[in-house]
Amino acid sequence: QVQLQESGPGLVKPSETLSLTCAVSGYSISSGYYWGWIRQPPGKGLEWIGSIYHSGSTYYNPSLKSRVTISVDTSKNQFSLKLSSVTAADTAVYYCASRIAAAGRGGFDYWGQGTLVTVSS
Amino acid sequence: QSVLTQPPSASGTPGQRVTISCSGSSSNIGSNTVNWYQQLPGTAPKLLIYSNNQRPSGVPDRFSGSKSGTSASLAISGLQSEDEADYYCAAWDDSLNAVVFGGGTKLTVL
Numbered sequence: 001q002v003q004l005q006e007s008g009p010g011l012v013k014p015s016e017t018l019s020l021t022c023a024v025s026g027y028s029i030s031s032g033y034y035w036g037w038i039r040q041p042p043g044k045g046l047e048w049i050g051s052i053y054h055s056g057s058t059y060y061n062p063s064l065k066s067r068v069t070i071s072v073d074t075s076k077n078q079f080s081l082k083l084s085s086v087t088a089a090d091t092a093v094y095y096c097a098s099r100i101a102a103a104g105r106g107g108f109d110y111w112g113q114g115t116l117v118t119v120s121s
Numbered sequence: 122q123s124v125l126t127q128p129p130s131a132s133g134t135p136g137q138r139v140t141i142s143c144s145g146s147s148s149n150i151g152s153n154t155v156n157w158y159q160q161l162p163g164t165a166p167k168l169l170i171y172s173n174n175q176r177p178s179g180v181p182d183r184f185s186g187s188k189s190g191t192s193a194s195l196a197i198s199g200l201q202s203e204d205e206a207d208y209y210c211a212a213w214d215d216s217l218n219a220v221v222f223g224g225g226t227k228l229t230v231l
Binding site: 036038045046047048051059060061062095101102103104105106107108109111112113114 | 123153154155156158160164165166167168171172173175177209211212213217218219220221222223224225
């Protein structure tokens with residue numbers, strides 16, 4: 001079955017770059033519709049960060065666009081998130097997700113378990 | 122402030138029917154389909170309804186979705202204790218070129 005697993009540092013210092021990777025198993029990352037990242041600050045709602053499509057096109061949340069890069073590594077069957085110049089406001093659980101089957105426009109039908117990233121010195 | 126508006130809370134007793142609303146605008150719900158997610162405590166969100174009213178495989182038919190104009194609704198019939206969770210609506214926004222979420226509705230089963 002399809003599984004997504006996030007990995008990366010759980011603690012990042014302010015002004016540094018947050019880097020996370022999502023390993024995909026049970027499915028080829030070269031297929032599928034798109035792969036994306038969503039975050040959830042503690043006790044708050046979901047916020048879409050961005051998505052990378054099968055074509056290579058990327059779409060980012062306008063409020064984060066200047067700081068975000070999402071990329072795919074087909075050789076490792078994984079995709080990554082980089083968020084630069086982080087502040088405490090970027091502290092959140094970060095989820096990787098994908099649309100592999102039916103999920104509606106912009107929807108995600110497979111999710112990772114999430115990883116908590118804390119921004120603190 | 123979320124682009125899509127949901128009531129922060131909803132509640133019902135076992136067996137009841139509960140609806141959760143999601144209000145948007147012409148650039149999101151008005152011109153695109155709506156997805157609904159269920160997030161059980163301490164877990165990742167799960168796709169519950171896609172394309173306004175379609176259920177992924179494995180989702181009970183107690184869950185249904187609808188859309189009219191710039192608003193959408195999620196209905197849960199035969200409410201069960203395990204339905205206690207946070208529910209989020211989401212849609213693509215043509216003006217922002219982005220996925221937008223509602224603020225979430227916490228459903229309590231009394």
